[in-house]
Amino acid sequence: MTTTVQNFIAGLWTGDPSYERVNPADPSDLVAVAVSSTGKEAGAAVAAASDAQSGWAGTAPTARGRVLLDAAELLGHRAQEVALDLVREEGKTRTEALGEVRRAADVLRYFGAQGWRATGEVLPSSFPDTMVYTRREALGVVAVVTPWNFPIAIPAWKIAPALVSGNAVVWKPAELTSLTASHLVRSLADAGLPPGVLNLVNGRGSEAGEALVSHPDVAAVSFTGSTDVGLHIHEVAGRRRARVQLEMGGKNAVVVLDDADVARAAATVAAGAFGLTGQACTATSRVYCTPGIIDGFLASLEKSAGEFEPGDGRKDDVRMGPVVSDAQLRTIRGFVEKAKNDGASFLHGADEPDGLFLRPTIVTGAKPTADIVRNEVFGPVVAVLEVPDLDAAIDAVNDSRYGLTAGICTRDLASAQEFAARAKVGVVKVNRPTTGLDLNAPFGGVRDSSTNTYREQGMAAVEFYTWSKTVYLGHDRPG
Ligand code: NAP
Numbered sequence: 352m353t354t355t356v357q358n359f360i361a362g363l364w365t366g367d368p369s370y371e372r373v374n375p376a377d378p379s380d381l382v383a384v385a386v387s388s389t390g391k392e393a394g395a396a397v398a399a400a401s402d403a404q405s406g407w408a409g410t411a412p413t414a415r416g417r418v419l420l421d422a423a424e425l426l427g428h429r430a431q432e433v434a435l436d437l438v439r440e441e442g443k444t445r446t447e448a449l450g451e452v453r454r455a456a457d458v459l460r461y462f463g464a465q466g467w468r469a470t471g472e473v474l475p476s477s478f479p480d481t482m483v484y485t486r487r488e489a490l491g492v493v494a495v496v497t498p499w500n501f502p503i504a505i506p507a508w509k510i511a512p513a514l515v516s517g518n519a520v521v522w523k524p525a526e527l528t529s530l531t532a533s534h535l536v537r538s539l540a541d542a543g544l545p546p547g548v549l550n551l552v553n554g555r556g557s558e559a560g561e562a563l564v565s566h567p568d569v570a571a572v573s574f575t576g577s578t579d580v581g582l583h584i585h586e587v588a589g590r591r592r593a594r595v596q597l598e599m600g601g602k603n604a605v606v607v608l609d610d611a612d613v614a615r616a617a618a619t620v621a622a623g624a625f626g627l628t629g630q631a632c633t634a635t636s637r638v639y640c641t642p643g644i645i646d647g648f649l650a651s652l653e654k655s656a657g658e659f660e661p662g663d664g665r666k667d668d669v670r671m672g673p674v675v676s677d678a679q680l681r682t683i684r685g686f687v688e689k690a691k692n693d694g695a696s697f698l699h700g701a702d703e704p705d706g707l708f709l710r711p712t713i714v715t716g717a718k719p720t721a722d723i724v725r726n727e728v729f730g731p732v733v734a735v736l737e738v739p740d741l742d743a744a745i746d747a748v749n750d751s752r753y754g755l756t757a758g759i760c761t762r763d764l765a766s767a768q769e770f771a772a773r774a775k776v777g778v779v780k781v782n783r784p785t786t787g788l789d790l791n792a793p794f795g796g797v798r799d800s801s802t803n804t805y806r807e808q809g810m811a812a813v814e815f816y817t818w819s820k821t822v823y824l825g826h827d828r829p830g
């Protein structure tokens with residue numbers, strides 16, 4: 352079944368759909384036809400958001416929170432249907448997709464409850480009979496620009512804190528995943544979100560996205576995506592001093608020390624590298640092993656890789672779906688070919704893909720300076736290198752322009768703590784895959800992975816979407 356996806360502006364579904372999205376697992380399955388917006392639609396959405404924002408900010412926070420909670424219930428009831436669309440549109444497995452949709456519902460619940468929590472603080476004053484307190488004020492109209500790889504969870508963790516804080520939102524999802532985007536909007540609209548408070552503008556980043564982030568009435572931009580696009584948005588929006596939050600690329604490493612449980616370390620790395628088809632910003636793509644474990648680890652990893660044979664995510668037993676698009680496949684294949692030419696070897700994968708199905712690929716013998724070791728591949732490909740000891744491993748992990756997540760597999764607490772202290776990344780995982788996050792814990796990177804100003808998720812998200820006003824409230828005593 353093909354679904355048409357319109358824009359959602361001022362509470363109305365509008366526009367003539369023309370962009371065709373085909374299932375990456377099955378070219379005969381035309382999943383959606385979506386509107387391809389230009390600056391005109393982006394402008395109309397910002398105008399609608401501007402009109403609606405002050406009314407929404409003036410609504411009781413508990414009433415704003417209630418809309419999010421009701422939307423979570425609706426999304427929960429529709430989870431199977433939405434997950435199937437996500438599988439067909441993005442290529443995830445059913446388990447991955449259902450997990451993501453349920454995560455989005457939980458994110459709405461978590462931030463919905465924020466409507467009942469205290470914000471701001473009360474401070475002691477040096478002035479007589481004066482109370483000092485801070486208020487968290489909404490920013491106004493905020494733009495949310497999101498990637499295709501978590502097409503409903505990432506938008507939820509940006510849009511929910513923005514809305515509960517009293518902002519109006521204009522959202523430009525990735526063009527590849529407009530249908531999944533429309534489900535989130537529908538759940539919020541059906542839950543009673545007033546017209547104009549959330550607007551959906553589908554289309555290409557270079558047109559609709561660019562117009563949105565350059566719009567003078569947009570007070571803040573929250574972006575997740577590639578580093579190149581993120582840095583460009585920072586410049587455009589930063590020029591007018593709009594608040595900008597960027598979560599971008601990663602080149603996430605795992606260190607495996609001699610004392611690790613070899614089978615568990617391999618399973619941990621395989622889950623981080625091949626789960627979600629390696630298309631996660633937190634995916635494991637480099638591994639540094641110490642000499643006593645590397646051979647056993649590689650043998651175990653090869654075995655684990657065999658459990659991730661790619662297939663159509665609609666089938667129940669499939670553990671890894673296809674790559675999202677031809678363009679993504681070409682990028683990944685480019686990295687693998689270059690590694691081959693640079694003299695690297697392959698333990699698993701690296702063969703011809705079948706359509707967009709790419710087998711998990713393990714690269715060995717690559718030089719530390721090779722492209723495959725330094726740059727984000729964003730596919731089921733992992734490079735394994737040998738290092739002499741923990742110190743050298745930490746240096747290798749930190750020798751990167753990125754700093755999103757990093758992991759270590761060890762049974763030694765001192766090594767784990769040393770790594771946690773010295774790894775230059777936003778998230779450290781000990782004996783756990785680099786992928787997989789709690790929605791209530793702050794998330795973000797350092798260096799070229801992030802603006803490293805405001806974190807996402809948890810209560811840290813609310814800080815980004817509000818500004819602090821300080822009030823001195825004096826009261827004169829009678830007489
Ligand atoms: P992308 O190509 O950077 O696109 C992200 C979003 O930006 C899309 O909606 C895109 O539109 C839009 N865009 C492109 N050019 C724009 C412009 N000039 N102005 C405004 N918007 C513009 O990223 P992607 O390919 O969707 O996703 C993969 C990347 O996301 C990877 O690098 C990955 O590491 C990163 N990522 C990071 C995190 C994190 O939290 N750090 C999480 C997930 C993914 P289109 O529809 O035209 O592409």
Ligand code: MG
Pocket residue numbers: 577
């Ligand atoms: Mg892209």
